[in-house]
Structure formats: structure tokens, C-alpha cells
Amino acid sequence: MPDTSTPIESELSRTDLIEGLDALEQRLLWLSSWTIHNANHVRPNRDGLKVGGHQASCASMTTLMAALYFHVLRPKDRVAVKPHASPVLHAVEYLFGRQSQEQLERFRGYGGMQSYPSRTKDKIRVDFSTGSVGLGVAVTAFASLVQDMWLARGEMAPEDSGRFISLLGDAELDEGNIYEALIEAYKHDIRNTWWIVDYNRQSLDATTSEKMFDRFDDIFETAGWDVLTLKYGARQRAAFKKPGGARLRKWIDDCPNDLYAALTYQGGEAWRRRLTKDLKRSPKTLELIESYDDDTLGNLMTELGGHCLVTLLEAFEQAAASETPKLIIAYTTKGRRLPFQGHKDNHSGLMTPTQIGELRDRLGIDEGEEWAPLAGLSAKRQERARQVMAEAPWRAATKETRSAPSVSVPGLSEMPDPGRGKSSTQVAFGKIMNDLAREETDFVSRIVTTSPDVTVSTNLGGFVNRKGLFSRSASEDVFKKRKIASPQIWAHSPKGQHIELGIAENNLFLMLTALGLSKDLFDQRIFPVGTVYDPFIARGLDALNYACYQDARFILAATPSGVTLAPEGGAHQSLSSPLIGMGQPGLTYWEPAYSDEVRVILREAFDAVEREEGGSSYLRLSTRQLEQVDRDMSASLADDILNGAYWAQSPSEGASIAIAYCGAMAPEAREAFEQLREDLPGAGLLAITSPDVLHRDWMAASRSPWTGEAGRTSHIERLLSTMPPGSGLVTLIDGAPSTLSWLGSVKGQRVRALGTERFGQTGDLPDTYAEHRLDASAILDAAASLLA
Ligand SMILES: Cc1ncc(C[n+]2csc(CCOP(=O)(O)OP(=O)(O)O)c2C)c(N)n1
Ligand SMILES: [Mg+2]
Numbered sequence: 001m002p003d004t005s006t007p008i009e010s011e012l013s014r015t016d017l018i019e020g021l022d023a024l025e026q027r028l029l030w031l032s033s034w035t036i037h038n039a040n041h042v043r044p045n046r047d048g049l050k051v052g053g054h055q056a057s058c059a060s061m062t063t064l065m066a067a068l069y070f071h072v073l074r075p076k077d078r079v080a081v082k083p084h085a086s087p088v089l090h091a092v093e094y095l096f097g098r099q100s101q102e103q104l105e106r107f108r109g110y111g112g113m114q115s116y117p118s119r120t121k122d123k124i125r126v127d128f129s130t131g132s133v134g135l136g137v138a139v140t141a142f143a144s145l146v147q148d149m150w151l152a153r154g155e156m157a158p159e160d161s162g163r164f165i166s167l168l169g170d171a172e173l174d175e176g177n178i179y180e181a182l183i184e185a186y187k188h189d190i191r192n193t194w195w196i197v198d199y200n201r202q203s204l205d206a207t208t209s210e211k212m213f214d215r216f217d218d219i220f221e222t223a224g225w226d227v228l229t230l231k232y233g234a235r236q237r238a239a240f241k242k243p244g245g246a247r248l249r250k251w252i253d254d255c256p257n258d259l260y261a262a263l264t265y266q267g268g269e270a271w272r273r274r275l276t277k278d279l280k281r282s283p284k285t286l287e288l289i290e291s292y293d294d295d296t297l298g299n300l301m302t303e304l305g306g307h308c309l310v311t312l313l314e315a316f317e318q319a320a321a322s323e324t325p326k327l328i329i330a331y332t333t334k335g336r337r338l339p340f341q342g343h344k345d346n347h348s349g350l351m352t353p354t355q356i357g358e359l360r361d362r363l364g365i366d367e368g369e370e371w372a373p374l375a376g377l378s379a380k381r382q383e384r385a386r387q388v389m390a391e392a393p394w395r396a397a398t399k400e401t402r403s404a405p406s407v408s409v410p411g412l413s414e415m416p417d418p419g420r421g422k423s424s425t426q427v428a429f430g431k432i433m434n435d436l437a438r439e440e441t442d443f444v445s446r447i448v449t450t451s452p453d454v455t456v457s458t459n460l461g462g463f464v465n466r467k468g469l470f471s472r473s474a475s476e477d478v479f480k481k482r483k484i485a486s487p488q489i490w491a492h493s494p495k496g497q498h499i500e501l502g503i504a505e506n507n508l509f510l511m512l513t514a515l516g517l518s519k520d521l522f523d524q525r526i527f528p529v530g531t532v533y534d535p536f537i538a539r540g541l542d543a544l545n546y547a548c549y550q551d552a553r554f555i556l557a558a559t560p561s562g563v564t565l566a567p568e569g570g571a572h573q574s575l576s577s578p579l580i581g582m583g584q585p586g587l588t589y590w591e592p593a594y595s596d597e598v599r600v601i602l603r604e605a606f607d608a609v610e611r612e613e614g615g616s617s618y619l620r621l622s623t624r625q626l627e628q629v630d631r632d633m634s635a636s637l638a639d640d641i642l643n644g645a646y647w648a649q650s651p652s653e654g655a656s657i658a659i660a661y662c663g664a665m666a667p668e669a670r671e672a673f674e675q676l677r678e679d680l681p682g683a684g685l686l687a688i689t690s691p692d693v694l695h696r697d698w699m700a701a702s703r704s705p706w707t708g709e710a711g712r713t714s715h716i717e718r719l720l721s722t723m724p725p726g727s728g729l730v731t732l733i734d735g736a737p738s739t740l741s742w743l744g745s746v747k748g749q750r751v752r753a754l755g756t757e758r759f760g761q762t763g764d765l766p767d768t769y770a771e772h773r774l775d776a777s778a779i780l781d782a783a784a785s786l787l788a
Helices: 014-042 055-059 062-072 083-095 101-105 135-152 170-174 176-187 211-222 234-241 245-254 257-266 268-278 283-290 294-302 309-320 353-362 379-391 425-437 461-467 505-516 518-522 534-549 563-568 577-583 595-610 635-643 663-679 691-706 715-720 743-747 765-771 776-787
Strands: 078-081 164-169 193-199 226-230 326-331 447-452 498-501 527-532 555-558 587-590 616-620 645-649 657-662 684-688 728-732 750-754
Touching: 014 055, 014 062, 014 083, 014 101, 014 309, 014 353, 014 379, 055 083, 062 083, 062 164, 062 193, 062 309, 062 379, 078 083, 078 135, 083 101, 135 164, 135 176, 135 193, 135 505, 135 518, 135 534, 164 170, 170 176, 170 193, 176 211, 176 505, 211 226, 211 326, 226 309, 234 245, 234 294, 245 268, 245 283, 257 268, 257 294, 268 283, 268 294, 309 326, 425 447, 425 461, 425 595, 447 461, 447 505, 461 498, 498 505, 505 518, 505 527, 505 534, 527 534, 527 595, 534 555, 534 577, 534 616, 555 595, 563 765, 577 587, 577 616, 577 691, 587 595, 587 691, 595 616, 595 635, 635 645, 635 691, 645 663, 645 715, 657 663, 657 776, 663 684, 663 728, 663 776, 691 715, 715 743, 728 743, 728 776, 743 750, 750 776
Parallel strands: 078 164, 164 193, 193 326, 226 326, 447 498, 447 527, 527 555, 555 616, 587 616, 657 684, 657 728, 728 750
Antiparallel strands: 645 684
């Protein structure tokens, strides 16, 4: 069991601890405000564009983050910080001495600290990138599941495990992916996850509706979470105990969000007027209100739970006492103590130079001392702040460089051979995975597969039969136990290597993100393999982008694809996925035609997961059975496959035409080619295994004169240079024709690009290919038009 039970220790008295945290909180408020101000108002602006930053979003989280980072968090904990609080996170690291002033000064500038926490670009430790709201929340649940895998395998000592914490904005809770993750988290019995909501009741556009906030408790509790609501700060709770206090509390409870926010903005006097009017029949409450001056009243009304260190520390202690996942709703004020606090338009609000000057004076900071870490604190508060930092476990949370030795990925000769019988790329993929599962190597033990309810139909079933599904508690396949015939064994165990997901593609990509970050998070490489139907990549596209943005490493096998799935339905035909594959940085798109190509590419994809400069791979596969080419896999053919293309039939010198095909269109290309060759014996047939690799290589070569790689020639230039400019190329793919139409620009050949531009009509292959002009006769027509 992970070590969550240790109480949060402190050598300091509670009062001193709180005094120190309060001082540090004040520093976070200032430094985050000043970092943003500096970028917008002090640093020279060369292009006239708004730099931006979110002072109000930072101010609502500083108390929360002070309590967490300066007291509660341990280095093994992993945190996703809401995007707009990035300046607070950097300020924390600055105070710990791990972030430089120079980086703060370059906030949102080239090479400076990023707008939103970024694993790959920021110089400080960032556990999870954030930016696209909702994703950073959900990924923490999946990461806790990955930690549970390592714990269950006995590869991680409980004392090395941590908690997975997301600090999120309240409006993030509108993102549907959070609930998809919640469902999945419940099914997988996840634990040690805290989602802490900065409930400032404001989104980007305006004040958020209070309607849902009674319901979140139900939703999360239904899913097995403990919900801690921190509505009132300690001072408010004390006031409620005074005569007339209960009525004040009721007034607050009944007050709609927008009115509360407006009064917060208007301040003490406005509070007094409104309360006096509404509570005129409650003399004791009026008396209580009268006992405060305007400033004290204004402060009291905004000292909500999320701004009260006493309340927060108690809540975190409670949260740490069990491993049950926690939703902590911390009521806050957006922009608290800033001139636009509570204003519905404050999301991107920036203090003016006058206003920041006033804040500086109010915090006792001398002009010119803006970057001094502990400026504005009395000597005693400085001392307390130092004491608190000295005992904060997080002070040891350095940006770790991982030490695990690299895992050796099998060479091509050791990769299982899917054979030469008639087969589809999907079947070849399944066979290789199945054969890998027979092996007991370190490499194979690190393969973890996952799929959103399409494990069986994407041919992962063989792997899962052998390696089992992961669950912290073992369970047998009831059908097997009862001797009911089934090719699938659906047995769970703590050693299982497959994580079965419900049908939610966002979850697939977030699971792949978490698995793909295992080496960074847990110092243990995983080779994640996810399968999905190709059209549904689009469903999880932002999560896929999110995975790539933070350099998570994985393999995605998407199948079936294109119109070639024919009778399986027009709705599922995928056209634009090749363009997604080409357009997504960090992901290499492959589309093999034959089993031996799948073998070469899958090996490369595993290798790319491990390689320092590697990345993730997307294999666009098909269910179409093709006769295999009778050939041995020479080293040069394997190289060409990995370089993106090879001549299946080389054109003769000066040839006037070639057909360039990709993936499952191989038979049509070959049929047309055989006919073409009768009249034009020099024609060529180009097999393309990765339009993406070809294109990237060509782009790199094109810019090489200016990037210090002068003389670089791309693979596709070499291949096409045997054909003269002006000769013809018919390109063919079961997908968007623009995937390959650019080939004409490489050497000045003329292109007729065949592909699919519509979708939706079911049919068998002959009808479907005829409909989309992908058949041999369409290819010959295109060739004829080029030759004419
Ligand atoms: C997926 C996505 N959609 C839209 C945005 C633009 N956006 C950034 S912050 C924000 C509102 C966030 O409000 P909340 O989560 O309550 O944060 P806070 O009030 O703390 O700033 C929006 C719509 C985004 N970053 N990501
Ligand atoms: Mg908000």
C-alpha cells in the first residue's frame, strides 16, 4: 500500500507554520502578479501583440499552492497545475531557488518560462503539462493507475510511491473528458488521486452558474470519491458562531454566484449596504455586521475556505489519511486582493502600472526590489518563511533526470515473423503481438496494451490471452471456468499487461500519455500499444496532441481504416487520418501494405519509444487480406521501408510514368501497373510505407541550406530522380489524396492524385473502389491523361 498515512509533520508550532505559509503566500501573490506585469508592461514589446497572463487566476490559487508546495507535497507526488497558475508554480520554484529571475523575466518570451506549465519546455520540474483544460486533470488518474501497475508488480517500493494531484479551475469541470476519466477511474479502482478545485466561480467569459455545484458531490461520491468542500474560512466560521452569525451564513449560502462576485468587486461598503438591506429583520446579524469596519467586512466576506490556511491544512491532513480519491472543492475569489477581484471580466485582466504600484506599496516592497525573493516581509515573517521552506518536503523535489538504463528492443531478426500467407496488416500486427507475448524478456514484460473496447476486433486478443488484463485484484475468466468455449481469456491479475478501457477515445490517449510517461514519472519504461478504429482517432484528437506535446512515448495501431473497411459501414470510413498523422508533431504515421513491412515498422516503433530522440508512432492498418510478396527482407529493403518508400519496380532511366501507392491499395496499383507495363516497359511502381517520413525528410532537406545541413538530399528526391521532370506520377491512397499529391513538387513531375474525398456509402470493395475511383481502371485513366 502506498505510503499515504504518515501525518504531515512540522517542527514548528501550528501558529508559526501558518505565519510562515502566510508570508510565502504573500510572496506568491506578488511574484506571480509581477512576473505577468513585467512581461506586459516593463519588458520591451517588439511586435505590439498582447503578451497576456492571468493575474486573477493566479491570485485565487496562491493560498492553496502555498499550503501544498511549502508543506504538504512530497517529492514523489505528481502534480498537474491549472494552466493559468503557471506563474505561481514558477514563483514557488523561484523561492526554493530552482528557478532563475531571468526565466521569470522572460515569461511568455522565447526560451523563457512558458505560458502554461510545460514538461518539455520549462526549465523547472513540471510533472504534467497543462493548457487544454480538462486533460491535465484526467491524466493524473491514469498516472496513478500506472503507478499501481508498478506497485502490483513489486517493481516499486510503497515508500517510493506518491499521490497524483490536479489543481484545476472550476470551469474545467465542464470538460466532458473529466467524467469519462471518472468512470474509468472508478472501474479501475484508482487511488491516491486528489483533484483540488479552485472554485472561484468564474470562467473566462463570466461568472459560472452555481447550479452544478450541489451536484458535483453526488457525481464524485457515486464514483467512489470522497468530497471535501471548503466553503468557509476559519474567521468566517468563527463569525457564524457569534450572535446573528447563523443568519449571515444562510445569506451567504443563498447568495447567487454573480451577486457574490459583484459585491466582492465593489468591496466593504457595498457589502454593508446590501447586507443591511437584506437582513433588516435580523437585528443581531445587523449588529454583527456593524461590528466590522468596511475593510474588515470586505475581507471577511472573501476569506473563503480556499484562502484560509487553517482550513486548507486540515483538509489536506484529512485527505492524506486515506488512499480513497478526493475531490476537494476550495471556495476562492478570483483575483483576491487585486483591484479587479470578483469582476466577471477579470480573467485576462492586467493591473495597470499604477495599480501594481499600489499593490507593491501595500505589500511593503520597495521600488527596485520587485524580484527580491522575500521582499516586503518583516524580519520575523522572513524567518518564518525560511523555516517553513527548510522543512518543506518539496524542497527536495528537483527536476529529476531519470537513471533507468535503456531497455534493449529486439533487433529485426529477433522480431516474430507473421509469415507469408495471405493476410492483412491488422492480422500481421496481431500475430506479431501474440508471438511477442510468448516471450518472457524484460522488453516484453514492459509492453502494456490498451484499447477502448476494441481489443478483440483490432487483433490484440492473442496478446491479452497470454498476458492477461491488469487489475490490482485477480479474477478468473468466468466463461473459461465454466468451460464455455471462447477464443478469448478475460482474466485479470496484478501482473496483467493489458488495460481495458470503456469506449472513450479520450481515455485511450490519456492512458497512453500516462503509460508513455512512465519512464519520466517512475523511472520504469513501458512500451504502450493502444488500438483504436482509425476514424475514432478524431474523437480523442486533443488528447493525442496533449500526449505528443509532453513527449509521451507510445504506439497507436488504428484499424480498420479508409473506405477499404467497405461493408463495415460508411460512417466509419476515415479519410483525413493520414493528414492527422502527417500534421501531428511527435507522431510518425506509417501505412504498410504487407506483413513483412508491418514487422519492420513495428520494431522501429518500439525502438522509437525508447530512443532519446525517438517519438510515438501511428500505424494505419487495414483488414483487407492481401497476397503477400514473395521476398526476403534485405537490410536495404528494411531501410527503405523505414525511409518511407521503395521501388517495388524501379522505373527505367528516363521513364515517363510511375504509380505510387500506399497501404491497402497495393493490389489495384499492381494490377494497373502490370497493364501499363505492357505498353510502357520502363514504368515504375513506388511502394510508400510512410508519407509522413517521406514528407518530413523532404522538408528537412529543402531547408537544409539554411539550417547547416547543406547538401542533404531526401530519400524521395533520390527515388524520383531517375524520372525526368515533367514525367507522370499517379498517386494512390485510401485516404485524402493530398497525403501524396505533393510528390509532384519534389522533382517537378506531374501528378494525378487518387484518393477519397467523400465518405458514407457502404458497399463491397469493387463497388467502393469504383465509386471513389481507386480501382485499376481509374489508375489507368489517370496514367493515360498524364501521358496524353
Ligand atoms: C480545451 C480548452 N478550451 C478553452 C480554453 C480557453 N480557456 C482558458 S482558461 C478558460 C476558463 C477557465 O476557467 P477556470 O477553469 O474556472 O479557471 P480560473 O477561473 O481559475 O482562471 C478557458 C475557457 C482552454 N485553455 N482549453
Ligand atoms: Mg474559475
